[in-house]
Amino acid sequence: MNGAQYIVNALHQQGVTQVFGYPGGAIMPVYDALYDGGIPHLLCRHEQGAAMAAIGYARSTRQVGVCIATSGPGATNLITGLADAMLDSVPVVAITGQVGRDFIGTDAFQEIDVLGMSLSCTKHSFMVTDPDELGAVIAEAFQIARSGRPGPVLIDVPKDVQMALVEAKPVMHLVDETAPLCDLALAEARRLLAAASKPVLYVGGGVVLADAVDELRSFAAITGMPSVTTLKGIGTLDPDSPGFLGMLGMHGTKAANLAVQESDLLLVVGARFDDRVTGKLSAFAPHAKVIHLDVDAAELGKRRAVQVSLQADFKQVLPALAMPLQVAAWQDHCLTMRQQFAWRYDHPGDTIYAPLLLKQLSDSLPENTVVTSDVGQHQMWVAQHMQFDSPRNHISSSGLGTMGFGLPAAVGAKVARPQDEVVLVSGDGSFMMNVQELGTLRRAQLPVKMVLLDNQRLGMVRQWQELFFDGRFSETILTDNPDFVCMASAFGIPGETISRKEEVAPALARLLASPTAYLLHVSISADDNVWPLVPPGVANEHMLEAKP
Amino acid sequence: MKQHQVTIFAQPRPELLERVLRVVRHRGFQLSAINMAPQPDCQELRITVTVASERPIQLLQSQLAKLIDVLQVDTQALDVAPQEAFQIRA
Numbered sequence: 282m283n284g285a286q287y288i289v290n291a292l293h294q295q296g297v298t299q300v301f302g303y304p305g306g307a308i309m310p311v312y313d314a315l316y317d318g319g320i321p322h323l324l325c326r327h328e329q330g331a332a333m334a335a336i337g338y339a340r341s342t343r344q345v346g347v348c349i350a351t352s353g354p355g356a357t358n359l360i361t362g363l364a365d366a367m368l369d370s371v372p373v374v375a376i377t378g379q380v381g382r383d384f385i386g387t388d389a390f391q392e393i394d395v396l397g398m399s400l401s402c403t404k405h406s407f408m409v410t411d412p413d414e415l416g417a418v419i420a421e422a423f424q425i426a427r428s429g430r431p432g433p434v435l436i437d438v439p440k441d442v443q444m445a446l447v448e449a450k451p452v453m454h455l456v457d458e459t460a461p462l463c464d465l466a467l468a469e470a471r472r473l474l475a476a477a478s479k480p481v482l483y484v485g486g487g488v489v490l491a492d493a494v495d496e497l498r499s500f501a502a503i504t505g506m507p508s509v510t511t512l513k514g515i516g517t518l519d520p521d522s523p524g525f526l527g528m529l530g531m532h533g534t535k536a537a538n539l540a541v542q543e544s545d546l547l548l549v550v551g552a553r554f555d556d557r558v559t560g561k562l563s564a565f566a567p568h569a570k571v572i573h574l575d576v577d578a579a580e581l582g583k584r585r586a587v588q589v590s591l592q593a594d595f596k597q598v599l600p601a602l603a604m605p606l607q608v609a610a611w612q613d614h615c616l617t618m619r620q621q622f623a624w625r626y627d628h629p630g631d632t633i634y635a636p637l638l639l640k641q642l643s644d645s646l647p648e649n650t651v652v653t654s655d656v657g658q659h660q661m662w663v664a665q666h667m668q669f670d671s672p673r674n675h676i677s678s679s680g681l682g683t684m685g686f687g688l689p690a691a692v693g694a695k696v697a698r699p700q701d702e703v704v705l706v707s708g709d710g711s712f713m714m715n716v717q718e719l720g721t722l723r724r725a726q727l728p729v730k731m732v733l734l735d736n737q738r739l740g741m742v743r744q745w746q747e748l749f750f751d752g753r754f755s756e757t758i759l760t761d762n763p764d765f766v767c768m769a770s771a772f773g774i775p776g777e778t779i780s781r782k783e784e785v786a787p788a789l790a791r792l793l794a795s796p797t798a799y800l801l802h803v804s805i806s807a808d809d810n811v812w813p814l815v816p817p818g819v820a821n822e823h824m825l826e827a828k829p
Numbered sequence: 830m831k832q833h834q835v836t837i838f839a840q841p842r843p844e845l846l847e848r849v850l851r852v853v854r855h856r857g858f859q860l861s862a863i864n865m866a867p868q869p870d871c872q873e874l875r876i877t878v879t880v881a882s883e884r885p886i887q888l889l890q891s892q893l894a895k896l897i898d899v900l901q902v903d904t905q906a907l908d909v910a911p912q913e914a915f916q917i918r919a
Contacts, residue, residue: 396844400851405897425897579891 305351332362368680487551685714
């Protein structure tokens, strides 16, 4: 067999059952090998769409997402997707074609130094210069992508390597190693937990990556600790459990932020003190000692000094730390805050209030629905006002904040979980960034339900301009948006526009009842902002709840 | 700024030095000296860098240790920064 056939065979043996990609000159041998079948391939309409579909596929399941692109512009178009996977620790393997080995370094047609470009946006990367190394490289790439703190891995394969004869050696499967827990640190963590009177459990995206959602929920139930979550941690904790206070940080709930600011102990599980979480770092949880659990040693002590750090597998460490805590007064206080600061949905006038619409949508979704979102105001409203019973059901570009992420991520999620409903919530700015993927929905006949919240603005930037830049709305007014329903219809996707409150419930019913993809285009006011908001440079308790 | 000498033991790869230097720069450390002398048929490559930063050296050490090809990272504080030594002599 040749190198390209070997690659397809090796992907199959790694358990890959779906790839996303876009062909081109330097990857043609691989596409020729795919033509014989073996692994289903979905043609996206842009390499960035293929990368983000692979991310949606990976995040909605426990599988490694795989995307394929050609050299030069194909590879550069993947880069934003790889960076997104890097910042959100998503296991993705990207395979790029490269010009033949003799042409590398000659500025050949569609040649760019992809290995060089990959250094800052992948967990690791390879260029295969010897056809006989293909097997080892592919096995290592999958092991690196999914082990420890997961991340994207790129394999750059010159075209002549794809065409070279390769001996069909058995494909290797590498096994992860787990390190034993440190007894001293465990004992100190248990001592701090037992001594705390106002402990808070601060949960991030690392828990689902470690497949430790059950262990985390059990830990929260046994200890009775009030809990908060990051954007990526949404769905990890049971939203109905009494100690759950919601998302913390810049657009977090008042109860979550106040509890963290008052706490005397933070137990941080798979989170990294991101700047959007902490606000002014020196004033974040100022009275709290910190126990930090993470699989990535480089996160321990990176932004916040800690009393105890444990580089550990959560499936091991959480049961080892679980014990009932005597914190009834603190639990009562947090529950009171949760009730006192619960979301309110009263909104004057006839115009649609997006937070209320999203709550109505959330209440009417079938179990196990996947919701993907784009980036901006609607993304924060989804995080605030929709409820998720699993972190694999809330897929949002969190670390990189990539506009255009939602539609291709929904494509990947729907391909991965065809039996489950998949809903995209997007904004008019983000939707246009990868709108070509409507073509992918059509090609694969994927019944993705789309809710487009349209305020004819780049809303989050507009909000900041209103609050912090004297209302100078520089390049954020999009009153020249296209007719979105008309555009969807060009791809054979039905849709409708609504603009008044009483239209919401029947329109949501039509959206969810549609057997095909559907676009619900929702016209909302440009004046609605995301609240609360912690302004830049201040502590989280100083959140704004309305325009000052 | 504190100065440290960092010694990196790694599997030899053509792009290894680029990976190391990228991490040094991106994580906020200034490079003032570097030494790498690949040996033929050597299974392990050693790179020594001298860096300065306001940030704790552990931040760089842990990020370098995350590089897949890196096997070990040792750090050593340098008592006197070269610039200061130069000023004293002047």
